[in-house]
Amino acid sequence: MALTDKDIKKLSHLAKINIDSKDEEIVLSKLEGIIKLIDSMQKVNTDNIDPMSHALDITQPLREDVVTEKNQKNDFLKLGPESNEDYFIVPRVVE
């Protein structure tokens, strides 16, 4: 499963990380090394094995439907890279 430039462009787009075309080669070669590493898994037979998502065999605890959080609007807006008194501001979203 060799990577191509097209793959890099697609990954860059999905992960929203810009990669300048001049850097694509290097990114590609370093990624290829890692993909080669993980490809070694393919030789293993995993038929009938249940995937393991969690270390422990427990189920989801449930929370009572009671309000526990209070209004911290001002503190939060202050932490924003750009905000006014009500909203976090971003460049206009085109639908």
Place this chain on the structure above:
Amino acid sequence: MKNLSLKELNIGLSSKKFSSEELTKFFLNEIKTSNPKINAFITVDEEKSLQQARDADKRISQDNMNELTGIPIAQKDIFCAKGWKTTCGSKMLDNFYSPYDSKVIELFNQSGAVNLGKTNMDEFAMGSSNETSYYGEVRNPWNLDYVPGGSSGGSAAAVASGMAPAATATDTGGSIRQPASLCGLTGLKPTYGLVSRFGMIAFASSLDQAGPIAKSAEDCALMLKVMAAHDTRDSTSIKQNIPDYLKSLDNPIKGKTIGLPKEFFNDDLNQEVKIVLEQVIDSYQKMGVNFKEISLANSHLSIPVYYVIAPAEASSNLSRYDGVKFGYRAKEFKDLEEMYLKTREQGFGEEVKRRILVGTYVLSAGYYDAYYLKAQKIRRLIADDFKNAFKECDLIFAPSCPSTAFKIGDKTEDPVSMYMQDMYTISTNLAGLPAISSPAGFINKMPVGFQLIGNYFDEATILNFTHQYQQITDWHQKTPGADV
């Protein structure tokens, strides 16, 4: 005060030999002196620390203290602390003052410990050498040209150099145990779920665990006593009866069995490390412990499996860093799309970006089954290996790292060679098991550690065995500059 253990510091405080304020001032001074060359701390806030110290002194005077009251502890900069800059070693969070405390910080605050400062780390905990931090590399106090290990390199270096008596850290693939080993310290990764992840900046959610780095098993036990607690704000936090880890430190270990995984003690093991480890085995045998060969047949797959699962989870966990609600935002962009692309290009370092891309790849359409799903299946095989092994032994013995510390810059060109650092530690993260690294000796004057891996929630046995070893050896008492 510099080389006192947590226990000794506690005695000093309760007997009024010194105050918390004096103690804190002492360590803040050590930091002023040593940090410029070691770079273990990202943030130090003397005022905040001293205020906490004064509050602790009040408590002490009222006889309202516990084992950690008044003691300054260094906090890995992965734990959100209210009002403190919390960066996770990244430019992305260079301006992030956390609006809340993580559970771990809450616990230390409640016990009256003093937050000594935020320690340096590999960016977003991704690394094994503390060379990927936005705030510069950390240097190994044993030799400043060498790495301290990672990702908790700052915590390890702080303790090893005497800038802090103990520190918190986190371990996703070995990030507590490997730096502990490279810096001659004792570092414990608890069972997954024992310590709350609430407020601990996520790297790989199913693998991350917080734990202590300190100068001895006893100090780690003290720290773990504070850190282990159920938290309803973390769904993966276990409701478990927490034993008193201190009480069991002196339990007899004679007649118990330690497993030796043959896959770890093959020809791949560095010869010099092997010699040191054989001495450790010898010491245990002299204490009446039996060693038995066991097999962890799938352990060689742990690195590829880890480098599918961890980047996959990380790629998703790090999507929140988008320049919208907090953290870094690029200065120039023509639209929203460009804001995202540039913010994340500029805010993340190379290794982080690389892992996000790998993670995105292994989750993407057409590759999910071959990579992510496959890795989760092999993960079960790895965990089952351990389950079977623990039928035959109480603990499992292993190297902590392939070698001693390497030179700064040696492995930064080839990510894969860096990943190999984790070969002995990663499988325990995949299985969720607890493990410790303890000093075992020196090779060319650089520290080497050994690992003990325990069954689920059996930290008590791990600490017990390590403490017993540390009663008959003094590797853990050595400090840089001393004659090794």
Place this chain on the structure above:
Amino acid sequence: MSWDIVIGIETHVQLTTQTKIFSGASTSFGMPANENACLVSLAYPGTLPVLNKEAVKKAIKFGLAVNADIAEHSVFARKNYFYPDLPKGYQISQFELPVVNNGFLTIGDNKKIRILRAHLEEDAGKSVHGILNNQTGIDLNRAGTPLLEIVTEPDMNSAQEAIAYAKKLHNLVQWIGVCDGNMQEGSFRCDVNVSVKPSGSEKLGTRREIKNLNSFRNMEQAINFEVNWQIEQLEDGNEIVQSTVLFNPDTGETRAMRSKEEANDYRYFPDPDLLPLKITQEDIDDIRSTLGELPEVSIKRLVEDFKLNDADASIITSNKQTYEFFQSLISEGLDPKITANWIVVNLFAKLNDNELSINESPINKDQFVLLIRRIMDKTISNNAAKKIFDLLWDDPKVEVDQSIESLGLKQVSDSSAILPLVQEVIAHNQAMVEQFKSGKDKAFNALVGQVMKLSKGKANPGQVSELLKDELNKV
């Protein structure tokens, strides 16, 4: 060329919990921007989700109400994509193992619309446009509100069927108390997948998805436009491209969104911060016991036991408040048919004119009950009752018996008083009598009308009819 229409519907239903699905922040509607946003809503580093028990209960309740299987074991998954109102850069949803599977709703003449699945997920925040030029404001109040996404199989074959399903679903989720159904506020949002195929063809056409329809009127218009558009395209030899489409209520047209991207790769994987959700048979039985009677069963009861007609029964069960109101009146011994009629015709007329819901009705309930009793015991005629009803509406302090007295509305039911009037009308309206005799039934009503007029509206119309019939037979 004739065409078949194929429609499937995905509905996002906001669950009526106090708090968000994964945090203890409030879900109260209409708060100023970002006041209901907590640490988890903002996706601060280190924050983690914890599942709301009530959201799970409501999901189970819905599943039971549509005869579905409740998964003993279901899993939360991350749906990864970037959008400013999606704070984590992923939505926590359910993918391979949803909580509800394989249910159905029937519409019209017993047509089954299969519900493939329903799953729990979190809502996103809101983007507010036009703050300043070229800027959008992000409000995270709504981020994290619990949603149940309900997905049908493409079993509907016309706009009418689609609306029927949507309306039935809309009533049901309110009836069982899992959603407030407020489409204006966004509590109930439908995405409609529409495709067409040549009649009789097995192969489904390419579908387009009309998103975010928030009224039944819009839904109907949108579907009709889309179907016609697709048919036109295909008849012109063009292919339908799978796309997401928005409906413009002003123009009545659907248009594909201006998105230059290919279908998003969401990279679903099980959320490692959440554990598998386990639901036991005991949990299910507990919730089943709180389900109560479902609208379908209620309608049947109204028709079979109370002999209401289908139309009235449908209206009475169109929402739970009306049904409960009706039930409460019946429980006081009122005649079901008269009561149903008064609710459906008279009360609803007033409510609709004033755009009020039944809970906002200003009528004093005890007086309303009394009014119907007075009709039942023939004290007043229906017409007289209408006059009093108007008074009750305007002033809740009005008392029925008092009004009957003061307005002299008491009906005359005494035959000895009515008979002379009947005889007088017959005597003075020979032409009408002749018409009736020759088979014109309308003449009878006219004669009744004359008697009523003579009695100044006070005669009991039923009695009048009886006596008139008898007298006419004698002539």
